Amino acid sequence: MVEPLLKVDNITVHYGRLSAVREVSITVNQGEIVCVVGPNGAGKSTTLLTISGVLAPTTGDVTFSGERINGMRPEIVARKGISQVPEGRHVFTTLSVEENLRIGAQIRSDKTEVEKDIKWVQELFPILGERRRQSAGKLSGGEQQMLVIGRALLTKPKIMTIDEPSLGLAPNIVDRVYEVLTTLRKERGMTLLIVEQSSERALKAADRLYVLRNGQIQIEGNASELQDGEKVRQAYFGFSETEQQEDGANF
Numbered sequence: 001m002v003e004p005l006l007k008v009d010n011i012t013v014h015y016g017r018l019s020a021v022r023e024v025s026i027t028v029n030q031g032e033i034v035c036v037v038g039p040n041g042a043g044k045s046t047t048l049l050t051i052s053g054v055l056a057p058t059t060g061d062v063t064f065s066g067e068r069i070n071g072m073r074p075e076i077v078a079r080k081g082i083s084q085v086p087e088g089r090h091v092f093t094t095l096s097v098e099e100n101l102r103i104g105a106q107i108r109s110d111k112t113e114v115e116k117d118i119k120w121v122q123e124l125f126p127i128l129g130e131r132r133r134q135s136a137g138k139l140s141g142g143e144q145q146m147l148v149i150g151r152a153l154l155t156k157p158k159i160m161t162i163d164e165p166s167l168g169l170a171p172n173i174v175d176r177v178y179e180v181l182t183t184l185r186k187e188r189g190m191t192l193l194i195v196e197q198s199s200e201r202a203l204k205a206a207d208r209l210y211v212l213r214n215g216q217i218q219i220e221g222n223a224s225e226l227q228d229g230e231k232v233r234q235a236y237f238g239f240s241e242t243e244q245q246e247d248g249a250n251f
Contacts (some may be wrong), residue, residue: 004029005029005065006027006159006191007026007061007063007064007182008026008027008047008050009021009025010060011024011061012059012060013046013061015046016042020215021050021215022215024043026218032191032207033182033185033192034183034206035193035195036210037195037196037210037211037212037232038212039197040197041145042214043214043216044101044164044195046193048161048163048189048195049193051084051161052074052077052084053071056071057070059152064080064082065080067080067094069082076192081159083153083155083161084162085160085163090148092134093137094137095135096132097131097134097136098132099134099136100136101147101150102114104151105154108156110179114154118154128150133139141173143167145165145169146176146180149165149177149180158177159191160193162194162195163195164195167197199236200229203226203229203234205231208221209223209226213235213237219231219232219235
């Protein structure tokens with residue numbers, strides 16, 4: 001049996017006395033797109049921060065390429081091949097677009113390949129090539145999202161984790177971002193772990209889906225098996241579609 005590229009095994013993470021996630025287990029296989037969905041406060045971002053080494057689990061393990069990475073500093077985790085695109089489009093606003101991209105490549109020593117990859121990212125997101133000398137702070141929200149994804153790609157990751165890539169963006173920009181993400185998997189074999197609030201968007205993109213609510217996994221399965229959405233709705237909200245309609249909840 002082939003070991004998963006990334007394995008989150010029964011982790012519990014605390015903020016002080018408060019448990020943010022409890023006994024969460026997630027696996028991501030090489031070349032997969034896996035999505036974790038759930039409402040605000042479900043523990044999605046906490047899970048990603050634990051994978052990237054920003055937070056340490058109280059119990060449980062995170063294993064990457066067969067190696068336990070608990071307790072490793074974020075920069076060490078990044079060098080091992082895990083690149084995180086954080087929520088909120090964190091760019092260096094006073095630096096140019098190209099300078100932001102080059103920050104992603106700082107951990108690499110293959111300088112010739114770096115130059116090729118910068119050109120590749122600019123082809124992937126043409127607006128980044130057109131505005132490469134412009135300060136990143138002048139980009140739109142959608143353009144900044146493209147920039148942080150491009151910067152993460154410049155680390156040459158084995159897996160990219162992305163926190164809320166559609167947050168605050170116009171639907172057409174979200175479509176473009178997801179088009180690029182699925183292209184990365186199809187053409188480059190990229191492995192992706194994506195956190196989303198929108199289960200509809202996640203079901204369209206993912207191979208497998210986890211629903212996280214109140215810090216715990218409520219349901220998991222192949223996206224193809226969950227396409228009708230009812231099981232996901234129940235797991236997401238904690239009640240049935242009929243109850244949802246009566247309460248006026250949105251999905």
